[in-house]
Amino acid sequence: MISTEKLASIREQFPVTKRQLYLDSGHQTPLSSSVRDALVSFLTEGYEMAGPKPVWVRRVEETRANVARFFNASPSEIAFTKNTSEGLNIAANAVPLEAGDNVVLIEGDHPNNAYAWLNLKSKGVEVRFVPLKDSEIATAETFEPFIDKRTKVITLSHVTFHAGQVHDLASIGKLCKERGIYLVVDAMQSVGVIPLDVKALNISVMAAGTHKGLLVPQGLGVLYVADGLDELRPAYLAMSSMLNPPADYIARPEDMAVRKDALRFEFGNVNLPDLHALDAAIKLIESVGVSEIQKHVNELGDRLLSEMEALDITVVGPRASGQRNHIYVLELPVAEWADFFARNNIRVSPERGGIRVSLAMFNTVEDIERLVEVIRIGLLNKTRRPTAAQMD
CATH class of the missing domain: 3.90.1150.10 (Aspartate Aminotransferase, domain 1)
Structure with a gap:
């Protein structure tokens, strides 16, 4: 205690x-005074100084480094999104899936994860649902009977919103590593409340919003994409996604190479107010x-x-x-x-x-x-x- x-x-x-x-922190957490102060400070800078954008961008990168450390990741593996659902959809459209491949989920898990993958059925991707009682947690043994050579993804919430189960990501991650399967995790209900080591858990992609355990208002999400998964390609491109963004702001059709890091999934301007708030929130969480x-x-x-x-x-x-x-x-x-x-x-x-x-x-x-x-x-x-x- x-x-x-x-x-x-x-x-x-x-x-x-x-x-x-x-x-009701499983719905959203209330503002802390330090998070509110960070938001007020940002707004005051914009009000009085018309936006010191280079300063703000530098702070974004400092926050990215803090978030990476929080999950035992590197800054190159962290992108900022709008919310968990956007992160899961980014993952679903980035994994190289072909007709006949399958994705395995837990029946009754958060619908926003399910819909991201069900949307791929039109491309011939099979979505398999694993039955699980509310009194049980998922382990590697839960998924094993449902996977085969065409299984490319196992995806689940770390903590369920409707029954509070904390699933055994360690054994599931080990199974995925052994079988060459991507592990995509919805960490919305666990970030900031349960320690998360993305490397130890063998997580490929992790998505989370910040308005629950990370204490920040809605509108900001964190996306972890493990280094080395270069085959995961963004469904959308912006100049910020490109490996060689044109200095003159003129698109080069002959050079469509994208970045190798997670920032290939980050499109242009990010949620600056919430990122200032997230920096303050992480400091508060880490003080405990x-x-x-x-x-x-x-x-x-x-x-x-x-x-x-x-x-x-x-x-x-x-x-x-x-x-x-x-x-x-x-x-x-x-x-x-x-x-x-x-x-x-x-x-x-x-x-x-x-x-x-x-x-x-x-x-x-x-x-x-x-x-x-x-x-x-x-x-x-x-x-x-x-x-x-x-x-x-």
Whole structure:
């Protein structure tokens, strides 16, 4: 657990904690004061100095280097996108797939990953879905029966949004390396909350937005493309994608060579405000440590699971430590409970299995106790409601 003193300092960075019980970081995280200050500083520079673009571009490269270090990558392997979906679509259109090749996904994973690959069916690419229970996690053994010589890609979310499973990327990455299969990972729900070493996990391409565990408003994504995958080519080209961009800004049809690094997938101007914010966010996250954040939310999750068991409320997803992290879906009917939580100033999300509680580094044991208290009141009120027969 994060120390009491450190946790108090973190909560000061998130004023939302003084106004409501915020348990919805799986949807988006609230702004911290340091991220807000970075955005204000950027806007002030643009307002007062009409945009010192060379300074801003230099900062972008500094942030790229920080993001690369965050994932044990090199700056040449990091591109900036709009969001996770754009990154996954970039990957789907970059992998050299031919008619008859197949891609393997988990059934029920995030639809934006599925649609990126299903869009290739018109080109003769087969998309295979692996069934998986919400109480299970995916491992190499999960995928092995579904792959063959024409399998070119395995793709999945690291952490599922709807049940909180933390899949075994280590074994899946090992399988992909052994079989010459690209591993494409949606890390939207894990970045900033679970340590990610893209090299150790043998990830080929990883896409993530920044508005959850990376604490930055919507509109910015991070794309990792492993060095050496030169056969992955961008579906779209801009001057910034080219190996030899023309200094006179006149396109050269005879020279269509693209860059060798991940920046071949980055098109022109990037989201400068959010990149300034991301630099501040990474510094805040690293002041705590992703491993410490993971340990903290897991311990809060232990407390939540224990309390839900005492209230006889089922929690969707795996229970074992290491197979879950910060997302917990309570089997409470959305129609009855979503409005009840809102009226009690608790921010959560409706999910396919019930009410999703998602934890962050600024949450506390007291937050869990407050949630449990409100649920207990809700259950009590429910038992007190008269039945139709009693009303007659």
